[in-house]
Amino acid sequence: MPLFSSLLAAGLGASxxxxxxxxxxxxxxxxxxxxxxxxxxxxxxxxxxxxQYRTMTQWTQGQYxxxxxxxxxxxQDLLNTFVAARQQNLSEYTNQYNTLISDYDxxxxxxxxxxxxxxxxxxxxxxxxxxxxxxxxxxxxxxxxAAIDQATQSNLNRMTQAxxxxxxxxxxxxxxxxxxxxxxxALQRGVVEExxxxxxxxxxxxxxxxxxxxxxxxxxxxxGLMGQRVTGGLQMRQQLGQQRFATQEETARQxxxxxxxxxxxxxxxxxxxIARVLGGKQAQAQYAGAGYQTAxxxxxxxxxxxxxxxxxxxxxxxxxxxV
Numbered sequence: 001m002p003l004f005s006s007l008l009a010a011g012l013g014a015s016x017x018x019x020x021x022x023x024x025x026x027x028x029x030x031x032x033x034x035x036x037x038x039x040x041x042x043x044x045x046x047x048x049x050x051x052q053y054r055t056m057t058q059w060t061q062g063q064y065x066x067x068x069x070x071x072x073x074x075x076q077d078l079l080n081t082f083v084a085a086r087q088q089n090l091s092e093y094t095n096q097y098n099t100l101i102s103d104y105d106x107x108x109x110x111x112x113x114x115x116x117x118x119x120x121x122x123x124x125x126x127x128x129x130x131x132x133x134x135x136x137x138x139x140x141x142x143x144x145x146a147a148i149d150q151a152t153q154s155n156l157n158r159m160t161q162a163x164x165x166x167x168x169x170x171x172x173x174x175x176x177x178x179x180x181x182x183x184x185x186a187l188q189r190g191v192v193e194e195x196x197x198x199x200x201x202x203x204x205x206x207x208x209x210x211x212x213x214x215x216x217x218x219x220x221x222x223x224g225l226m227g228q229r230v231t232g233g234l235q236m237r238q239q240l241g242q243q244r245f246a247t248q249e250e251t252a253r254q255x256x257x258x259x260x261x262x263x264x265x266x267x268x269x270x271x272x273x274i275a276r277v278l279g280g281k282q283a284q285a286q287y288a289g290a291g292y293q294t295a296x297x298x299x300x301x302x303x304x305x306x307x308x309x310x311x312x313x314x315x316x317x318x319x320x321x322x323v
Contacts, residue, residue: 057276060143060273064272067269071265071266071269072266079255081257083255087251089247090247090251093247097243100242104229108228108229109229112226114164115221115225123211123214126207130210131207134207138200141200148188150187152184152188153185156181159174159178187253
């Protein structure tokens, strides 16, 4: 007790020293109580800030979750709208192209029909023309034979009259001369018949050959037109298939690109949410730690003040001779 010993040595009485000790004790207790009050207020402030940060963290997390859900729904709607629009465009393009193919096929069929009709018209005209040629030859044959017959009969009549005038009628010579004239007429008739038969045969052959050639040309033309129609239709269908495949491939590539962009945006939002929540939790932990430190300081201040007061009271009692 150096303080109280010094007071006694300075000539203070025991009562005065006891009073001083009591005063010091009261001051120490008051200081301890002040530390407690100060620490309690600091602890309350730290807890309030921790609660604020916890509330803000929860609110922030909820907001980012809502933003993420809204953006995900909006992105999905956009993606669905994009895919539906591309499918509609592809469907319209396909319908229009199929209509074009159908028109192409119809026009070529009409061309084939018109060509066939025209070619058959030419065949009919050729057949009719060759028929007229044959008819003309037949008329010429009949007329020629009739002229031969008429000439032969005229010659026989003249010879008969001449023989009667000369007295040769009914004789062997006269009969032989008439027979020779008849044979000459028959021979001439035979020659003409052979010539016209050959001519008619030639006309018939020309008719058959010409009709065959015309029919072959018609069939070749029809086959050519059919080949062009089939080839053109096949090429158009191949072009349609290639265009559809290219469009679907491009749509898939764009969908994948949009999906990657949307995913990156979602990742960015999630990263930002995690950063904000983590920052809030770190702030909560910081103020929670400050509260614990304040509580420890309260306990320390309380113990120090009480110990100082007890020490002061004990010293005063000793100085006053109470102990």
